[in-house]
Amino acid sequence: MTELDRYALRRTVREAAIRLSRAGIASPDVDARLLAEHLLGGPVLLADGAPEGFVPAYAALVERRAAREPLQHILGAMWFRGLELTCRPGVFIVRPETEVVAGAAVDAARAVAAEQGRAPVAVDLCTGSGAIAVAVAAEVPTARVWAVETAPAAVELARENCERLVPGRVKVIRGDATDPAVLAELDGSVDVVVSNPPYVPAGAVEDLETERHDPDLALYGGGADGLHLPRAVVTRARALLRPGGVLVMEHDPSQAASLRAASRETGFATATTGVDLTGRGRFLQAVR
Secondary structure, three states: OEEEEHHHHHHHHHHHHHHHHHOOOOOHHHHHHHHHHHHHOOOHHHOOEEEOOHHHHHHHHHHHHHOOOOHHHHHOEEEEOOEEEEOOOOOOOOOOOHHHHHHHHHHHHHHHHHHHOOOOEEEEEOOOOOHHHHHHHHHOOOOEEEEEEOOHHHHHHHHHHHHHHOOOOEEEEEOOOOOOOOOHHHOOOEEEEEEOOOOEOOOOOOOHHHHHHOOHHHHEOOOOOOOHHHHHHHHHHHHHEEEEEEEEEEOOHHHHHHHHHHHHHHOOOEEEEEEOOOOOEEEEEEEO
């Protein structure tokens, strides 16, 4: 039985967008539409109407979003470089700016395949949900990919995402990404190390949703400047990489100069800063 015709449905979604806008949601129109489509199972624009029970169910989802529960947690999904990954509370929600970081790692792996005619070896340190590892495996079909994560909930989710999206292509390891014993068998043989480690400086919380819903373990890099863990990742990457291998690591814009210097001190030959879509220095790219 239809509860709303197509016109009433679209009006309901518009009213929800107004509610979300008043609550301070940055993308109210998109969020209102995605919440509706989550219940409808298809695009709002193609729907003839909404089934019985839609209105109260939709209102409940809208109120959850208005209370600043992340959209990805409500939907159980997040999107990354054209892939739909499962999202779950307790695991870091991948951000749009990380797509650029993953793209740099993909380009480096593709270059190995094209120029050397062999399967590139890639390692994703601090993989979280597995988003970057999945992207590298999906976009570089010959790549052999390992992913390391310490948090049990994140390890479980990374394995789930990898097996669903790139079955058999990524080996997810539970362990400390900075521990020399983890993946020691790969030392000196890796072509690309990519990482989005915890790097937020102490007290520099990005926003209300981040503070409430992303785990501290995935946010704060340690120390007032947030650089304790990123520096350790640089050191571990240097050992993993072969000569000519590339490290790509996301960081806060304020950390660019410090991490370029740290990579050179660690033994990298070159170190540059890549920018995100807003032009901010967002990631380190260093050559072993």
